[in-house]
Amino acid sequence: MTKKEKYCGIFKEIFNVDEEALDENFNFKDVGNWDSLTHLSLITALEDEFGVMFETDDILYFGGFLNGMKILGRYGVDFSE
Amino acid sequence: MIYTHNKRKGNMMNNLLTGKVCIVTGSARGIGKEIAVLFAEEGAEVVVNDAQVGSADKWIEGHPLKKHLYPYYFDITDPSAVRTNVMAVKNQFGHIDVLVNNAGIEFNELIGMISRESMEKMFDVNVFGTVEMLQTVSRVMARNENGGSIINISSMVGVRGNRGQLVYSATKGAVIALTKSAAKELASKKIRVNSIAPGITQTAMMEQADIEKLQGRINNICMGRIAQPRDIAGGCLLLASDYASYISGQVLPVDGCTIM
Numbered sequence: 001m002t003k004k005e006k007y008c009g010i011f012k013e014i015f016n017v018d019e020e021a022l023d024e025n026f027n028f029k030d031v032g033n034w035d036s037l038t039h040l041s042l043i044t045a046l047e048d049e050f051g052v053m054f055e056t057d058d059i060l061y062f063g064g065f066l067n068g069m070k071i072l073g074r075y076g077v078d079f080s081e
Numbered sequence: 082m083i084y085t086h087n088k089r090k091g092n093m094m095n096n097l098l099t100g101k102v103c104i105v106t107g108s109a110r111g112i113g114k115e116i117a118v119l120f121a122e123e124g125a126e127v128v129v130n131d132a133q134v135g136s137a138d139k140w141i142e143g144h145p146l147k148k149h150l151y152p153y154y155f156d157i158t159d160p161s162a163v164r165t166n167v168m169a170v171k172n173q174f175g176h177i178d179v180l181v182n183n184a185g186i187e188f189n190e191l192i193g194m195i196s197r198e199s200m201e202k203m204f205d206v207n208v209f210g211t212v213e214m215l216q217t218v219s220r221v222m223a224r225n226e227n228g229g230s231i232i233n234i235s236s237m238v239g240v241r242g243n244r245g246q247l248v249y250s251a252t253k254g255a256v257i258a259l260t261k262s263a264a265k266e267l268a269s270k271k272i273r274v275n276s277i278a279p280g281i282t283q284t285a286m287m288e289q290a291d292i293e294k295l296q297g298r299i300n301n302i303c304m305g306r307i308a309q310p311r312d313i314a315g316g317c318l319l320l321a322s323d324y325a326s327y328i329s330g331q332v333l334p335v336d337g338c339t340i341m
Contacts, residue, residue, distance in 0.1 A: 048224070053168040
């Protein structure tokens with residue numbers, strides 16, 4: 001499984017959505033069940049999967065599917081692998 | 082109480098922390114060292130943290146439980162270092178069950194002589210560093226089915242105040258306040274947060290104290306002696322153990338019943 005597939009899998013499981021929904025529009029403002037609880041579940045799952053620990057600012061501003069990939073990129077997660 | 086044979090110590094102990102991973106900040110010496118050793122004797126894997134690189138190496142190397150004492154040198158006031166090292170501990174052991182925020186510094190100054198520099202240093206380590214560790218470690222503990230225990234070392238001067246300790250007592254008062262707030266916020270994750278408030282305790286710094294003044298203070302202790310670091314460690318052991326599973330948001334004085 002690629003890192004991108006693992007990343008998508010976490011979103012699919014936490015937000016109960018199909019992969020087609022995961023695009024630039026999948027963000028905190030527009031996803032109905034993206035609340036503080038699912039946000040923390042998402043952060044925890046991503047930290048466990050990719051072996052990182054986010055800075056507080058990155059948790060606060062982790063507001064969307066694509067932005068999340070950029071943030072993880074800063075922690076050395078290469079989604080081309 | 083049920084006593085069992087403790088393989089580590091070779092005498093009758095309780096194995097109260099078997100299977101637990103504990104971080105003790107500022108544990109290269111003094112009270113922190115005693116907490117780390119007692120926790121290891123009780124079956125824990127103990128992360129011995131200190132800001133000064135190498136400061137615990139010598140005593141750990143010579144200790145019979147050295148295989149259960151792991152030095153991690155980092156500055157708790159450096160958010161990046163805290164994050165990196167807490168993650169390293171999680172990766173090494175898979176979980177973190179107990180955090181003792183023991184690291185602290187103390188400068189005693191009368192009101193007219195308080196320097197901005199010492200004030201900032203004390204708040205940086207005693208308050209901001211404590212929050213940094215609590216914030217980061219609680220995120221790891223929240224993954225545990227049974228949560229965890231966070232113990233913040235405060236001081237009786239944070240409760241009662243003391244002449245010449247305005248800033249130090251303010252930092253320890255802040256530790257008590259943040260303990261109570263954290264306990265409320267983390268209870269739903271089964272993370273308990275408590276504070277130990279030591280009274281006057283025998284440390285290396287104490288050996289330089291004025292004997293007459295010291296005796297005057299001992300006269301105010303109903304138990305007739307100052308605390309040994311082991312006394313403080315005992316209080317921490319209680320709060321770290323599962324016997325304290327319904328105790329949170331509390332400040333436990335360990336002061337030999339001192340009348341101030």
